[in-house]
Amino acid sequence: GSTRFYDFKVQTLRVTKLCNTKEIVTINKKFPGPVVYAQEDDRIIVKVTNETPYNATIHWHGVRQKLSCWFDGPSYITQCPIQAGQTFTYEFTLVKQKGTFFWHAHVSWLRATVYGAIVVYPKTGVPYPFKHPYEEHIVILGEYWLKDVVQLEQQVLASGGAAPPADAFTINSHPGPNYNCSRNDVYKIDVVPGKTYMLRLINAALNMENFFAIAYHKLTVVEADAEYTKSFTTDRVMLGPGQTMNVLVTADQPIGKYSMAMGPYMSAKNVSFQNISAVAYFQYVGAAPNSLSLPANLPSFNDNLAVKTVMDGLRSLNPVDVPEEIDASLFVTVGLNVNKCRSKTPQKNCQGTNNGTFAASMNNITFMKPTISILEAYYKKIDGQFTEDFPGAPLKFYDFVNGAPNNAPNNTQARNGTRTKVLEFGSRVQIIFQDTGTVTTENHPIHLHGYSFYVIGYGTGNFNPQTANFNLIDPPYMNTIGVPVGGWAVIRFVADNPGVWFMHCHLDIHQSWGLGAVLIVENGKGPLETLPHPPADLPRC
Numbered sequence: 001g002s003t004r005f006y007d008f009k010v011q012t013l014r015v016t017k018l019c020n021t022k023e024i025v026t027i028n029k030k031f032p033g034p035v036v037y038a039q040e041d042d043r044i045i046v047k048v049t050n051e052t053p054y055n056a057t058i059h060w061h062g063v064r065q066k067l068s069c070w071f072d073g074p075s076y077i078t079q080c081p082i083q084a085g086q087t088f089t090y091e092f093t094l095v096k097q098k099g100t101f102f103w104h105a106h107v108s109w110l111r112a113t114v115y116g117a118i119v120v121y122p123k124t125g126v127p128y129p130f131k132h133p134y135e136e137h138i139v140i141l142g143e144y145w146l147k148d149v150v151q152l153e154q155q156v157l158a159s160g161g162a163a164p165p166a167d168a169f170t171i172n173s174h175p176g177p178n179y180n181c182s183r184n185d186v187y188k189i190d191v192v193p194g195k196t197y198m199l200r201l202i203n204a205a206l207n208m209e210n211f212f213a214i215a216y217h218k219l220t221v222v223e224a225d226a227e228y229t230k231s232f233t234t235d236r237v238m239l240g241p242g243q244t245m246n247v248l249v250t251a252d253q254p255i256g257k258y259s260m261a262m263g264p265y266m267s268a269k270n271v272s273f274q275n276i277s278a279v280a281y282f283q284y285v286g287a288a289p290n291s292l293s294l295p296a297n298l299p300s301f302n303d304n305l306a307v308k309t310v311m312d313g314l315r316s317l318n319p320v321d322v323p324e325e326i327d328a329s330l331f332v333t334v335g336l337n338v339n340k341c342r343s344k345t346p347q348k349n350c351q352g353t354n355n356g357t358f359a360a361s362m363n364n365i366t367f368m369k370p371t372i373s374i375l376e377a378y379y380k381k382i383d384g385q386f387t388e389d390f391p392g393a394p395l396k397f398y399d400f401v402n403g404a405p406n407n408a409p410n411n412t413q414a415r416n417g418t419r420t421k422v423l424e425f426g427s428r429v430q431i432i433f434q435d436t437g438t439v440t441t442e443n444h445p446i447h448l449h450g451y452s453f454y455v456i457g458y459g460t461g462n463f464n465p466q467t468a469n470f471n472l473i474d475p476p477y478m479n480t481i482g483v484p485v486g487g488w489a490v491i492r493f494v495a496d497n498p499g500v501w502f503m504h505c506h507l508d509i510h511q512s513w514g515l516g517a518v519l520i521v522e523n524g525k526g527p528l529e530t531l532p533h534p535p536a537d538l539p540r541c
């Protein structure tokens, strides 16, 4: 492959949206940020210079970072933040990877505005495994806040209560006509009748999973999380934050102006959110410019069956290599809980259910970030930053689904910790995720860094090894899996990429509450099984 250089300057930009003007953090004053274009096996070099007062890092979501964990980007996991005025150069190779990815900030809630697409084409002369589209378009789903998002995260954590909903959903940063002052703040694709378009869908929303649909048009899914899928035609798709999907759309309807809409998927109960959709236009050449757009038919916000239908449709196109035997098996509960508030002043920290503090956990451990990166501490053998005792099963075992939220155990508190699970190089790993929670159950988009994994099974209720059905024939190869609300999902992968890899819910509020854990994959013995030395310009905390 060839080498592609990009210059990313973290810069503030004044934008006016929803009748309000504010400064947001961007890359190169673009919102969404610049697109990184490449081909399979290319080397990518991105020099990131931080010209804002905020801490920054960039994560290359879905890029497996083979032997390049130092450049993965999650703050306090693989690097310290790039502080004001500092520069860090990310260098990695897209080893056997192509498709739609995205990059985003991975510190505080900066990701709300610091994101952009990564488009990796097949090698020269290699066609797509479907009819080449007439045109391709990047469609990024997002959320927009009128408040400063970095302060907002701090306020939410200090209150102990829930996070306020976004002020708008956006498509390529445009809220569209359903929002105040946004009639002209709308994204549009002009289409030629009869032609087929490929949309590279990316969900970059901060705190919401989302449905996407186009009025009267079918979507044919051909790729999910940057891996080809068997073609699957549907009226709508659902993407959790962190997920990407390529869909083909043929302009086969009467000439007109059609809505492309993004609405919420919210499986939790009693949560406040905006049940309104961001709308963009899929507009035929020849349609009257002022014609009314035909509305898209999104599922209702709590349509779990619609989500299951999309999941059921995702099947690997290429032959798969699912480990049949397992060396390391983890049972990981993912969920929200309430901890005792730490303050005697009720305004502070105590605004969760029953005057508690909202928290989240994996196996009842609320993940706490260390003060330097875990990768650096691990590599340099610096004590006191993390422990290696992440439990292989929940600390307190209870009847997850039926236990929550009405019949929760008496002690519903999680323990704080920065616990990691060490995996031997080359081990075949299975993780069973079980949604739970003492506040509510909810679909959680769980993302694993450094790997794609086979999603071999999922279902509702408590995981039961006797009745669970596994697909070892054509499971999808993903990097983010929406664990069904009150249900379970099972993934498998081979731990062949040494390093320190974050595994977390991609809803940022859940990540802030501690819904994460870290997997450490040890070095192997061969030269291509060992993590190289850290780069000289690695930021310091």
Ligand code: C2O
Pocket (backbone or CB within 6 Å): 059, 061, 074, 104, 106, 242, 447, 449, 502, 504, 506
């Ligand atoms: Cu896209 Cu750790 O995230």
